[in-house]
Amino acid sequence: MRTDEFATRELAIRRVAGLTRRLRQIDGAQGTWVTVEGRRTLLLCSNNYLGLANHPALIEAAQRAALQYGVGTGASRLISGSMRPHHVFEQRLAAFKSTEAALLFTSGYHANIGAITALVGREDAVFSDRLNHASIIDGCRLSGARVVVYPHADTAALEASLRSTPARRRLIVTDSIFSMEGDTAPLTNICAIAKRYDAMVMVDEAHATGIVGPHGGGVVEAHGLHADVTLQMGTLGKALGAFGAYVAASRPMIDLLMNTARSFIFTTALPPPVVAAADAALSIIATDADRRRRLQCNAARLWEGLRGLGIDAGRQPGHIMPIRIGDADRTMRISERLLDEGVYVQGIRPPTVPVGTSRLRVTVMSTHTRDDLDFAVDCFRRVLAEES
Numbered sequence: 001m002r003t004d005e006f007a008t009r010e011l012a013i014r015r016v017a018g019l020t021r022r023l024r025q026i027d028g029a030q031g032t033w034v035t036v037e038g039r040r041t042l043l044l045c046s047n048n049y050l051g052l053a054n055h056p057a058l059i060e061a062a063q064r065a066a067l068q069y070g071v072g073t074g075a076s077r078l079i080s081g082s083m084r085p086h087h088v089f090e091q092r093l094a095a096f097k098s099t100e101a102a103l104l105f106t107s108g109y110h111a112n113i114g115a116i117t118a119l120v121g122r123e124d125a126v127f128s129d130r131l132n133h134a135s136i137i138d139g140c141r142l143s144g145a146r147v148v149v150y151p152h153a154d155t156a157a158l159e160a161s162l163r164s165t166p167a168r169r170r171l172i173v174t175d176s177i178f179s180m181e182g183d184t185a186p187l188t189n190i191c192a193i194a195k196r197y198d199a200m201v202m203v204d205e206a207h208a209t210g211i212v213g214p215h216g217g218g219v220v221e222a223h224g225l226h227a228d229v230t231l232q233m234g235t236l237g238k239a240l241g242a243f244g245a246y247v248a249a250s251r252p253m254i255d256l257l258m259n260t261a262r263s264f265i266f267t268t269a270l271p272p273p274v275v276a277a278a279d280a281a282l283s284i285i286a287t288d289a290d291r292r293r294r295l296q297c298n299a300a301r302l303w304e305g306l307r308g309l310g311i312d313a314g315r316q317p318g319h320i321m322p323i324r325i326g327d328a329d330r331t332m333r334i335s336e337r338l339l340d341e342g343v344y345v346q347g348i349r350p351p352t353v354p355v356g357t358s359r360l361r362v363t364v365m366s367t368h369t370r371d372d373l374d375f376a377v378d379c380f381r382r383v384l385a386e387e388s
């Protein structure tokens with residue numbers, strides 16, 4: 001009798017449903033072209049939207065920080081791990097976000113579960129968009145608050161549930177750009193509703209930080225909502241090309257998180273080289289608006305190319321373009337065929353997306369060339385010709 005027999009059984013259930021997952025090894029650094037299991041392929045599924053993960057300025061900043069501060073922090077921030085790069089960068093993030101203060105977290109996952117559980121508890125209610133990221137869902141569950149899930153981007157439904165759900169404190173939480181849809185939350189509307197019902201608003205800018213807004217500050221910046229949003233969260237591992245996450249908010253709110261967010265308190269502080277790399281990325285974002293423009297141009301070019309093939313890649317061009325397939329097995333088959341042709345597009349299946357909405361999640365980078373994108377469209381043409 002093996003003690004891991006249950007694992008084999010559980011996996012078999014997932015295999016039948018076409019839902020088993022496996023890791024694909026990437027050799028070399030994260031660029032627009034990567035070697036996937038020995039084959040050179042065009043990368044069209046990374047969140048390294050601005051191509052900064054392998055940028056010389058970030059590498060140099062990390063190297064310098066490693067020499068000056070070492071690699072590890074040796075403790076949590078509240079014990080002895082709170083180093084100069086953390087403090088300097090947090091001030092800079094607060095300025096970037098137009099808030100009084102900011103706090104670094106180990107990852108976006110940590111930031112979301114830590115912030116939500118710090119803001120609401122058993123006597124409270126949290127209102128969450130149905131398509132919010134899993135880390136938000138987990139934060140809501142962990143908080144013990146009453147969780148009201150409203151239909152995607154449906155502000156009328158949100159308002160109705162606020163009206164009918166009394167609670168000590170109420171929190172509305174939403175992705176700003178949705179990770180698997182690529183569309184944008186109706187934030188201006190959400191903030192107006194929040195004001196009417198005296199609710200807090202938390203916005204997850206994981207896919208908008210560095211990309212949207214006149215200075216890359218995100219959707220909150222684009223719509224001038226920083227005074228209406230209680231708490232802005234974002235990641236440093238996507239467009240910023242580094243690792244980690246932040247929460248930006250008022251001073252009292254940040255002090256509360258520092259005192260009560262368990263995922264901040266009980267974990268080792270971020271390594272200085274990682275913080276320095278994110279800091280260097282912020283400098284690039286502040287000075288190189290062209291990088292954001294190139295991302296938009298590339299998104300438009302690929303979207304048009306796919307549309308020319310009759311492929312629906314979302315209502316409008318964006319750096320995240322979902323191609324709905326529906327069936328999980330078919331999605332993975334197309335993904336495999338694209339890989340054979342030299343394009344790496346990952347299939348996204350339940351539970352990441354709702355059942356029956358499996359999709360290819362195509363993402364562009366500002367460092368893709370026109371030739372890269374035309375090559376991608378060609379590959380899609382060949383693969384879809386045999387599929388239909």
Ligand SMILES: *Cc1c(COP(=O)(O)O)cnc(C)c1O
Pocket residue numbers: 106107108109110112133135175179204206207235236237244245
């Ligand atoms: C990726 C992501 C996170 C988690 O961030 P990590 O730093 O990767 O842990 C949180 N929210 C959204 C919307 C994301 O896409």
